[in-house]
Amino acid sequence: MSKKKFLAIYAKSFNWAGAFLPKEIYEDCSSLYNFCRSVDxxxxxxxxxxxxxxxxxxFIDSFNSKNCDDEIIRDMKRLIIKYNxxxxxxxxxxxxxxxxxxxxxxxxSEKEIFLYSYRVAGTVGLMMAxxxxxxxxxxxxxxxxxxxxxxLTNISRDVIEDKMSNxxxxxxxxxxxKNTIGIADKFYDNAFFSIRAIPLRMRFAIVVARRVxxxxxxxxxxxxxxxxxxxxxxxxxxNFEKIFETIFSLFDLLKLFLAKRSANTTKxxxxxxxxxxxxxxxx
Numbered sequence: 311m312s313k314k315k316f317l318a319i320y321a322k323s324f325n326w327a328g329a330f331l332p333k334e335i336y337e338d339c340s341s342l343y344n345f346c347r348s349v350d351x352x353x354x355x356x357x358x359x360x361x362x363x364x365x366x367x368x369f370i371d372s373f374n375s376k377n378c379d380d381e382i383i384r385d386m387k388r389l390i391i392k393y394n395x396x397x398x399x400x401x402x403x404x405x406x407x408x409x410x411x412x413x414x415x416x417x418x419s420e421k422e423i424f425l426y427s428y429r430v431a432g433t434v435g436l437m438m439a440x441x442x443x444x445x446x447x448x449x450x451x452x453x454x455x456x457x458x459x460x461x462l463t464n465i466s467r468d469v470i471e472d473k474m475s476n477x478x479x480x481x482x483x484x485x486x487x488k489n490t491i492g493i494a495d496k497f498y499d500n501a502f503f504s505i506r507a508i509p510l511r512m513r514f515a516i517v518v519a520r521r522v523x524x525x526x527x528x529x530x531x532x533x534x535x536x537x538x539x540x541x542x543x544x545x546x547x548x549n550f551e552k553i554f555e556t557i558f559s560l561f562d563l564l565k566l567f568l569a570k571r572s573a574n575t576t577k578x579x580x581x582x583x584x585x586x587x588x589x590x591x592x593x
Contacts, residue, residue: 326518326519326522326552326556327515327516327518327519327522328340328515328519329515330512330514330515330518331512331515332511332512335441335442335512338389338392338393338441339438339441341382341385341386341388341389342386342389342434342437342438342441344382344385345382345383345385345386346403346434348369348382349369349403349404349407350407350430352365352366352369352407352411353366353407353410353411354410354475359411359412359413362411363411366404366407366408366411369383370404373386373400386400389437389441393437393440393441393443394440395437395440396591396592396593398591398592399433399436399437399592400433402428402429402433402587402592403429403430403433403434405429406426406428406429406430406431406433407429407430409426409429409430410477413476414476414477414478415476415477415478415479416477416478417478417479417480420579420582421582421583421585423462423465423479423480424458424579424582424583425582425583425586425587426461426479427457427458427461427462427465428454428457428458428583428587430461431457431458431460431461431464432454432455432457432458432461432583433457434457435453435454435455435456435457435458435460436450436453436454436457436592438453438457439452439453439508442508442509442512442516443508443509444507444508446504446507447593448504448507449504449505449506449507449508450589450593451504451580451589452500452501452502452503452504452505452507453501453504454580454589455497455498455500455501455504455576456497456498456501456504456516456520458494458497458576458579459494459495459497459498459501459520459523459524460494460523462490462491462493462494462497463491463494463523463524463526463527465479465480465490466480466487466490466491466494466526466527466530467526467527467530467544467545469482469487469539470482470539470540471544482536483536484533484534484535484536484539487530487531487536487539488531491527491528491530491531493579494524494527495524495527496575496576496579497575497576497579498520498524499572499575500572500574500575500576501520502520502562502566503566503569503571503572505517505520505566506566513563513566514559514563517559517562517563517566518555518556518559520562521555521556521558521559521562522547522551522552522555522556523547525547525551525552525555526545526546526547529545529546529547529551530545533545
């Protein structure tokens with residue numbers, strides 16, 4: 311399976327936006343996705359927990375090895391050198407996936423959900439920003455914001471599916487879904503003006519990705535109640551909605567040029583993450 315097809319099958323929302331990236335950047339983003347998905351698949355496969363833990367240890371050992379023959383890991387190491395990505399970010403991702411490697415997972419505090427969301431998705435946003443040649447600190451924080459926003463969206467979309475896997479990131483209620491999507495919106499909003507730091511020829515792709523993924527949360531809210539949500543099946547963004555959001559992304563580009571940056575809406579959440587994670591060691 312080619313990199314492009316792999317991304318198209320398993321990350322349709324990003325693949326739509328990725329069509330607006332230069333070919334080389336798209337290919338490198340695909341390599342990053344392949345790596346992150348390979349790690350994530352260890353936690354999501356149907357194997358026994360003991361087997362998953364062994365697979366995770368083996369994957370990390372392979373990553374640490376200087377003579378690794380795994381093509382996906384070797385490709386990731388190429389990106390690390392090419393874009394000066396800190397290994398610390400990779401190990402944050404590993405820690406996030408290992409959080410899921412338990413018989414039952416339940417979060418009881420805001421800190422747990424934000425720390426987890428940083429580790430499994432904020433890291434991806436940060437690495438993606440490096441590939442897009444972003445070095446400004448505020449913009450890198452915005453990339454983390456966008457990753458966290460997308461993970462909170464995933465959590466809101468997948469409550470029923472996660473429950474079947476004995477994972478309870480949030481409570482199974484529509485009010486909790488609304489609250490989580492509302493917090494995700496704060497991260498989406500705070501990430502927006504950071505897109506200014508992305509080189510112009512790659513900016514539109516990220517504007518589109520932000521809009522299309524945010525639409526998933528809005529589609530969750532359209533269910534209106536938990537019973538409808540529970541019976542709706544997997545919620546996704548339909549092609550006509552992607553077209554709609556892509557058109558509106560043109561207005562977002564104009565807004566980026568003309569509007570003033572709004573107040574920071576995620577500072578208090580980052581304080582919780584920073585109790586365990588020093589961003590300075592990642593930038």
